[in-house]
Amino acid sequence: MSFPSVEEQLAIIKRGAVEIVPEQELIEKLKKSKKENKPLRVKLGVDPTRPDLHLGHSVILRKMRQFQDLGHEVILIIGGFTAMIGDPTGQNKTRPPLTIEEVNENAQTYIDQAKKILDEDKLTLTNNNDWLGPMDFMDVVRLSSKLTVARMIERDDFSKRFENNEAISLHEFLYPLAQGQDSVYLKSDIELGGTDQKFNLLVGRQLQKDDGQDQQVCLMMPLLVGTDGSAKMSKSYDNYIGIDEAPNDMYGKTLSVPDELIYTYFELVTDIATEDLPAIKEKAEKDPRNAKHDLAYTVVRMYHGEESAKAAKDHFEQTVINKQVPDDAPEFEYNSGEELRLLDVISDTGFSPSNGETKRMMKQGGISLDDEKIKDINHTITLESGQEVALKVGKRNFGIIKGK
RNA sequence: GGGGAGAUACCAAAGCGGCCAACUGGGGCAGACUGUAAAUCUGUUGUCUUACGACUUCGUAGGUUCGAAUCCUGCUCUCCCCA
Numbered sequence: 318m319s320f321p322s323v324e325e326q327l328a329i330i331k332r333g334a335v336e337i338v339p340e341q342e343l344i345e346k347l348k349k350s351k352k353e354n355k356p357l358r359v360k361l362g363v364d365p366t367r368p369d370l371h372l373g374h375s376v377i378l379r380k381m382r383q384f385q386d387l388g389h390e391v392i393l394i395i396g397g398f399t400a401m402i403g404d405p406t407g408q409n410k411t412r413p414p415l416t417i418e419e420v421n422e423n424a425q426t427y428i429d430q431a432k433k434i435l436d437e438d439k440l441t442l443t444n445n446n447d448w449l450g451p452m453d454f455m456d457v458v459r460l461s462s463k464l465t466v467a468r469m470i471e472r473d474d475f476s477k478r479f480e481n482n483e484a485i486s487l488h489e490f491l492y493p494l495a496q497g498q499d500s501v502y503l504k505s506d507i508e509l510g511g512t513d514q515k516f517n518l519l520v521g522r523q524l525q526k527d528d529g530q531d532q533q534v535c536l537m538m539p540l541l542v543g544t545d546g547s548a549k550m551s552k553s554y555d556n557y558i559g560i561d562e563a564p565n566d567m568y569g570k571t572l573s574v575p576d577e578l579i580y581t582y583f584e585l586v587t588d589i590a591t592e593d594l595p596a597i598k599e600k601a602e603k604d605p606r607n608a609k610h611d612l613a614y615t616v617v618r619m620y621h622g623e624e625s626a627k628a629a630k631d632h633f634e635q636t637v638i639n640k641q642v643p644d645d646a647p648e649f650e651y652n653s654g655e656e657l658r659l660l661d662v663i664s665d666t667g668f669s670p671s672n673g674e675t676k677r678m679m680k681q682g683g684i685s686l687d688d689e690k691i692k693d694i695n696h697t698i699t700l701e702s703g704q705e706v707a708l709k710v711g712k713r714n715f716g717i718i719k720g721k
Numbered sequence: 722g723g724g725g726a727g728a729u730a731c732c733a734a735a736g737c738g739g740c741c742a743a744c745u746g747g748g749g750c751a752g753a754c755u756g757u758a759a760a761u762c763u764g765u766u767g768u769c770u771u772a773c774g775a776c777u778u779c780g781u782a783g784g785u786u787c788g789a790a791u792c793c794u795g796c797u798c799u800c801c802c803c804a
Contacts, residue, residue: 482800546759555748566758573758606756613757637758660771674750677765683751695771711751712758 320351320388329383332594333376333585335512336537338519343534346506350389359384360505360533362394362445362496363431365423370430371557372616373541373550376585377509378434380538384507385439392503393431395424397446399495420446433560433620448502449495460494463527464520469493472516493517497524505533512537541585546575564621568629569637569713571613576605579612587615636715642707646715653702653720659684659691662698662718668710678711685709686718 320326326347330337337343350357361381370378385391400420428442452460469490470476478485493516500508500521510518518535525532540549543556550557558570574582579601583589589597601608610630618626635641649666651657660675663684669675675684682690686698687707698706700720708716 484799544758569758571758572756575759576757609757633757638756670750671768672770673768674766678751681751681764682753 319354320347320356323347323351326387329387329591330380330536332383332591333380333538334536335539336515336535338515338522338535338537340534342532343507343536346534350506356388356390357384357506358390358392358503359507359509360392360394360500360503361509362396362399362499363427364396364400365420365427366400369552369559369561370427371550371552371559372582372586373543373557375434375560376538376541377511378431379586379588380509380536382435385436390441391435391439392441392443392505393428393435394499394503395427395442395444396496397421397424397444398449399445399492399499430560443503445495445499445502449498457491460498460524461491463524464490464494466490493520494524497521500533501525501528501530504530506531507534507536509536509538511540513540539581539585542578542581544570544573546578558616560620564617564625564629565632567617567620568613568626568633571616572609572633574609574612576601576609579605579608582612583615587612588619589615636713642709642715642717646707646717648717648719649708650719650721651700653700653704656697656699659686659696659698660694662708663710666708666710666714666716668714668716675710683711 323344327344330343346357349355359381361377381391381393397417397420400423401417424444470479475485475489496517497520499505501524504525505521508518508521515535515537518533518537522532522535542548543550543554544558545554545556548554548556558567562570571582580594580598583597583601584594597608597611600611613633614626614630617629621629632643632645636643647666649662651662659679660672663669663675664672669678676694678684679692679694679696682692684691685708688709698718700706700718702720704720706718708718710716
């Protein structure tokens with residue numbers, strides 16, 4: 318096999334990338350790789366701390382996929398060891414270290430999800446516990462002599478926590494070193510990471526240099542802004558779109574992304590060909606409504622297929638735009654002729670977390686039967702055999718109550 | 722090692738013996754509006770109860786009191802200053 322031209326490769330590699338340090342070295346590595354027909358070793362380390370992957374994670378995983386498609390060797394490091402330290406990057410508090418059991422379990426769910434983006438057959442999987450685990454205390458001491466305290470505390474996340482009188486545990490300083498050691502061990506040519514990983518990635522370069530190796534190129538991808546349009550996509554901000562989410566949720570959530578982000582999402586999280594991006598950009602500006610529906614469709618298609626994407630689009634139009642009960646609403650059967658309290662019925666459906674919450678929604682007009690708002694908390698219904706009543710609880714929960 | 726400060730609901734932060742299920746902001750939820758599950762405005766926000774009310778909740782374990790988130794003691798954790 319042979320690699321595409323350096324120019325072609327570079328165009329794909331640079332798509333969406335914020336910074337390549339140093340870009341010239343990347344070009345050199347690509348040239349050499351092509352000339353010797355030898356793939357570059359591209360490394361990504363992940364912490365199996367949160368098993369639910371979302372589109373934010375997909376930005377980097379997609380970049381990895383692009384390297385795979387170009388023919389390079391892509392190495393995914395499960396941070397089995399580093400997860401037990403906890404990456405302090407961007408954190409305002411110490412991360413709780415995980416046990417080995419948790420790490421193994423999380424790692425598996427991570428891999429299962431990552432396979433939806435990466436080409437499993439071309440993936441090299443490793444666990445940094447294999448080489449970090451056996452290091453003894455002296456090894457750690459030697460390693461930690463490579464970095465100064467001053468360098469550590471000039472980092473934003475640490476200095477902020479320091480100023481705010483928040484706890485910083487000593488072990489958190491060891492994290493970048495552990496990650497950098499991965500690069501030394503694997504002799505990586507390129508390491509991917511979010512912009513927030515810059516410090517950690519650069520440590521890898523330094524440690525490789527100390528070891529007499531060629532230094533890795535650091536490729537930084539932007540942090541995807543979440544559906545709220547302000548903070549980075551993250552589970553803890555609840556502004557994320559999970560890659561395991563149901564098609565309908567995925568579609569709806571994607572539509573809630575602010576218009577300004579339509580193009581960014583296309584560029585970073587979809588498989589739309591790079592050459593088609595300019596046309597997309599124009600559409601996003603001129604016709605944001607349809608461009609966003611295209612985006613939602615594309616995202617659902619990527620993870621659930623064409624059929625589901627169509628269905629999700631229909632579902633959204635039916636429920637949100639036309640405010641009708643969807644075809645796939647769950648059914649709840651009750652004996653006919655029996656007087657049922659609506660409160661209890663809703664409790665059965667699981668659409669509301671507590672009766673107090675249900676009553677609140679009722680008072681506020683958030684609950685309806687056959688399009689009629691029910692505000693009486695004592696409302697009862699009696700079904701006839703075969704009768705179907707459409708129930709709506711809040712904005713998104715639809716059900717059919719049926720008499721048997 | 723010595724001295725000081727602190728731990729409140731999803732988060733931040735008031736309260737400092739009864740009027741506290743606990744001010745306020747964020748978040749969440751609902752309504753209106755919208756191309757949108759966006760923005761904005763309004764309402765709402767422990768659990769159970771038709772309601773009266775009952776129960777659990779203010780780091781943790783005890784204690785004082787008719788009554789404690791508020792006072793006392795032990796414990797755990799965090800921050801600051803000094804060494």
